[in-house]
Amino acid sequence: MEQIALRLHPGQDLKREIDRLMEARQIKAACILTCVGSLTRAVLRFANQKNSEILTGHFEIVSLTGVLSDKGSHCHMAVSDEQGTTLGAHLMEGCKIYTTAEIVIGILPDCSFLRTFDPQTGYPELEIVKGE
Numbered sequence: 001m002e003q004i005a006l007r008l009h010p011g012q013d014l015k016r017e018i019d020r021l022m023e024a025r026q027i028k029a030a031c032i033l034t035c036v037g038s039l040t041r042a043v044l045r046f047a048n049q050k051n052s053e054i055l056t057g058h059f060e061i062v063s064l065t066g067v068l069s070d071k072g073s074h075c076h077m078a079v080s081d082e083q084g085t086t087l088g089a090h091l092m093e094g095c096k097i098y099t100t101a102e103i104v105i106g107i108l109p110d111c112s113f114l115r116t117f118d119p120q121t122g123y124p125e126l127e128i129v130k131g132e
Helices: 014-024
Strands: 002-008 032-044 053-068 074-080 086-091 096-106 111-118 123-130
Touching: 002 014, 002 123, 014 032, 014 053, 014 074, 014 096, 032 074, 053 086, 053 096
Parallel strands: none
Antiparallel strands: 002 096, 032 053, 032 086, 032 096, 053 074, 074 086, 111 123
16 A cells, blocks of 8 residues: 655645645545644534534644545544544534644555445445456
């Protein structure tokens, strides 16, 4: 498995930068191996909710996990505030880096991840294509 390590800087958008990397390098299948960092704005969509919540303050990224490709990504993130209260949900655009985000991504060279509409769930869901 090939890996990519990157650092995001203050003010950058966490999700947008990950998606931009996938598109720029035409990466067909990847996953988040690890991420640590901090945010001044977290945009999360909690379970079974249509709308996102915008949280402002100072947050530590305590977990980021996800499946990535140039066809779209699906990531979940957990953040903790100054008191250590931790929230986790679906990662949305608009999360702004405070000091840093240090990310390692693993590339799966023998797969392609597509996002295909699933009528059962109503969402574009993961479709795994082997050997592309």
